[in-house]
Amino acid sequence: MKFSIPGTKTMLTAAIFSTLIAQVEFVLAANTGSNPQISAEFNHDTIKNKASLVIQFDLANAKQTLSYLESNN
Amino acid sequence: LTDSELDQWVKLPGTQALISKVKSSADTALSAIKKVVARQPLTSQEKRFQYEFIYNNLVQMQQFIKKLDENRDSIITVLKAKLGQYLPANKQATITLYGLMGSYSAGFAFTQDPTAFYMGLHFYKNDVQGVTLSAEHELFHTRQTIGYNYKPVMKNMTAADSAYEAPYYLVRHLYLEGSAQYVADGKPYIATSPFLKNEYDHMAVNNNRQEAAFYLLEHLLLDIYNHPASMNFDHVYSILFDWDWNNPAYYAGKEMISALVKAFGEQYIHQSLKKDALFFVKDYMTLAKTKTGLYTFSGEFEKLIDKMISELK
Numbered sequence: 001m002k003f004s005i006p007g008t009k010t011m012l013t014a015a016i017f018s019t020l021i022a023q024v025e026f027v028l029a030a031n032t033g034s035n036p037q038i039s040a041e042f043n044h045d046t047i048k049n050k051a052s053l054v055i056q057f058d059l060a061n062a063k064q065t066l067s068y069l070e071s072n073n
Numbered sequence: 074l075t076d077s078e079l080d081q082w083v084k085l086p087g088t089q090a091l092i093s094k095v096k097s098s099a100d101t102a103l104s105a106i107k108k109v110v111a112r113q114p115l116t117s118q119e120k121r122f123q124y125e126f127i128y129n130n131l132v133q134m135q136q137f138i139k140k141l142d143e144n145r146d147s148i149i150t151v152l153k154a155k156l157g158q159y160l161p162a163n164k165q166a167t168i169t170l171y172g173l174m175g176s177y178s179a180g181f182a183f184t185q186d187p188t189a190f191y192m193g194l195h196f197y198k199n200d201v202q203g204v205t206l207s208a209e210h211e212l213f214h215t216r217q218t219i220g221y222n223y224k225p226v227m228k229n230m231t232a233a234d235s236a237y238e239a240p241y242y243l244v245r246h247l248y249l250e251g252s253a254q255y256v257a258d259g260k261p262y263i264a265t266s267p268f269l270k271n272e273y274d275h276m277a278v279n280n281n282r283q284e285a286a287f288y289l290l291e292h293l294l295l296d297i298y299n300h301p302a303s304m305n306f307d308h309v310y311s312i313l314f315d316w317d318w319n320n321p322a323y324y325a326g327k328e329m330i331s332a333l334v335k336a337f338g339e340q341y342i343h344q345s346l347k348k349d350a351l352f353f354v355k356d357y358m359t360l361a362k363t364k365t366g367l368y369t370f371s372g373e374f375e376k377l378i379d380k381m382i383s384e385l386k
Binding site for chain 1: 124145
């Protein structure tokens with residue numbers, strides 16, 4: 001998509017928002033390697049203040065996708 | 074899985090996000106996964122889901138998901154410890170990290186929902202630490218989104234002068250990516266995480282062309298401000314922020330926030346979350362005038378930043 005038309009503020013806005021702002025994406029190259037353990041240095045004072053933050057890690061899509069592929073392997 | 078179970082799979086939030094990400098449909102997702110196991114040729118639309126790659130590496134993928142599942146609590150604890158410190162004391166937030174199998178992206182989010190983030194786990198090749206730190210980077214973006222709503226500011230600024238739109242957007246991203254790189258710094262983990270080492274090595278070239286990276290950033294922003302009618306925004310964004318160009322704006326942004334934190338302490342990160350990204354650039358420019366070894370932006374660039382700051386309501 002190009003933005004070379006003079007005076008197309010609306011088009012630019014729409015294009016920026018649709019192609020860039022709509023998705024925060026990072027593309028990283030795949031690599032191989034060992035199985036490192038998670039290393040974490042905890043600040044216990046910090047952890048006490050974390051009650052207001054809830055993080056969920058939902059693996060349903062990954063598990064069910066693999067389950068389907070496995071059942072038909 | 075039966076057809077009815079596959080229908081449930083399609084309705085999962087993670088699957089729905091994946092379909093949106095690859096700009097496809099539920100029917101195409103279903104046909105893609107069915108064709109892969111039937112070893113039938115895929116259309117270009119169906120290939121976007123990358124099920125063929127996952128199917129061909131099924132055992133490794135299963136082992137990796139099992140390991141992530143076993144480490145789920147540890148991952149969440151690490152993320153809460155790192156990200157919770159940036160949350161205001163009286164603020165509550167629930168963020169869901171969706172682990173996906175599919176698509177061409179290792180991580181993405183939709184700005185209409187800052188409480189969710191999606192990761193294409195098939196990219197991470199058995200590297201739990203890589204997943205954890207990448208999640209930290211992306212979840213920090215959700216914190217940034219909560220902290221400062223720049224969209225109405227951008228609207229006002231663009232109304233004042235449409236030529237501000239692209240440089241303002243890029244300054245915002247310079248801050249977003251630079252500070253996320255600083256907060257989720259992969260360097261301490263490169264000895265144990267091949268994924269993060271690969272990322273670090275790829276960007277390391279910027280260390281040898283520090284001044285050139287800043288020069289590129291400065292002059293691209295000036296160019297699109299001075300010649301908005303002839304710019305190609307996709308190219309500019311790609312040159313500054315894409316992996317293929319060694320992410321020079323990620324590098325420059327991280328260098329800038331690192332200098333500011335060194336000068337003003339970690340609280341600079343907290344303060345910056347509530348302020349417009351223009352002040353981040355202004356603060357750096359002011360600091361660079363007093364410190365040796367920091368890139369000094371030109372007077373013309375500073376004037377542009379000052380003009381945009383004067384438009385802030």
